[in-house]
Amino acid sequence: MTRTVPDVDALDLRHAPGDGPVAFGGVLGPRQLLAAYRRGLFPLPAADEYAAAYNEALHGDAVEAGEVALLPGGADPYALAWWSPDPRPVLRPGAVRLPRRLARRLRGAVEWWTTADRAFDAVLTACAEGRQPAWLTEELRAVLIELHGLGAAHSVEVWEGEGEDEELIGGVFGVAVGPALSLDSMFHRRPDAARIAVADLGARFGAAGGRLLDAQWDGPYVRSLGAEPTERARYLAELAGPPAAGTLPDGRLPAARLV
Template identity: 75%
Template sequence: MSAFDGLDVQLAPADGPVAFGGRLDAGELLAAYRRGLFPLPAADVYASAYNEARYGGADGVALLPGGDDPYALAWWSPDPRPVLRPDGVRLPGRLARRLRNRAQRWMTTADRAFGEVLAACAEGRQPVWLTAELASALVELNALGAAHSVEVWEGEELVGGVFGVVVGPVLSLDSMFHRRSDAARVAVADLGARFGAAGGRLLDAQWDGPHVRSLGAAPMARSRYLAELAAAARTGPLPGDRLPVARLV
């Protein structure tokens, strides 16, 4: 049994949280993603108090059992949802030229440094959402093959990356980072290429905005997105080989 059983995401607000509370272990986290939800833990008690003041008792927002402070954990499912096809990540011409010049310097891998990618995505981010509890659940999902990372390397230095959770033919883009210009964009393009090779059909960018639109994301109605999640299609293992970035351009 999951706290999300019986929750009708279709009836939830389009631009606000769907629910608060519940547990943040690996099983419940995967159950949430299967229903088109993703978590947003509160950074501190003040953020939790704001959630309660702003959304407590709001129409369509569920309060899930579990946890000492339900408003410390929000679950979202924006409508519409920004999505990309695996082969649709946009690499501008200027970047393509740079990648060709760096063909012997930048390489990519998948799932070789999942924990390092998580730590880099959390580093210096305010407000803090990638909490230790969430990171622990994601590491467990990675061990189970349900969460993946792509790493961008310059020699032996990790210069960019992205991670996300897989549900059938859909892979989320939960967070990304860069230590070199455009390395995060390269990580997303590489993840798309690998996921497409594994049979994936859709990358979910979660939050709409200029950055994800620049990657090539387009809005998809939540009803259609949920139908994509429910599709019977399954994906194979994500190829993890060390590969040159030049193949992406």
């Protein structure tokens, strides 16, 4: 029997799938998105009607059986999926790993700098370029930009050079809720620039009192950064802890300080 819940706060994740969507439907808005992140969920919008139809073909039986919930709102529930993987890869802000070769590079002649929240829109655009599936839709980007204006979504940028020669070569963005900041997506235009962005975000968020970075999807790359798979129940318990007390430092800093 189809199981409909009024909103993300009503979702019971104790028995929800850990390797597939836990719900479909609902609407994307700043309030709804923040509520989802506080509950340990994140959205994967379908890029178009064909992607929504694929969601229905793949998960429709689970929805009909009540194994995956439906949220009210939206013309096509399968156009918006909500995920909460189990286990969840988690990094501690001060424990992001950087390889020795990168440390040697940064101590050499390379001039890399980092900033926070200076070019949020540009980071979103770069993260969306060429990505499949194309989950970073225009609708989701608009909501994230609104959250950025409210101080809830953040970016870190990595720059090469100075002045007129300055070039954006890497970055990461995510949403801060409670003691956690998500690593929604990252990009690089130079080798290891995304690693620097994550390490810098961890350093800045740690300075603001944050305690964990949520890498969302497990895999070799996030493991190489130092992410540790964490049972969803433990992750949710940490997420319910005291929030970060400070604000994210936003100054321009040398990347070499991270190694």
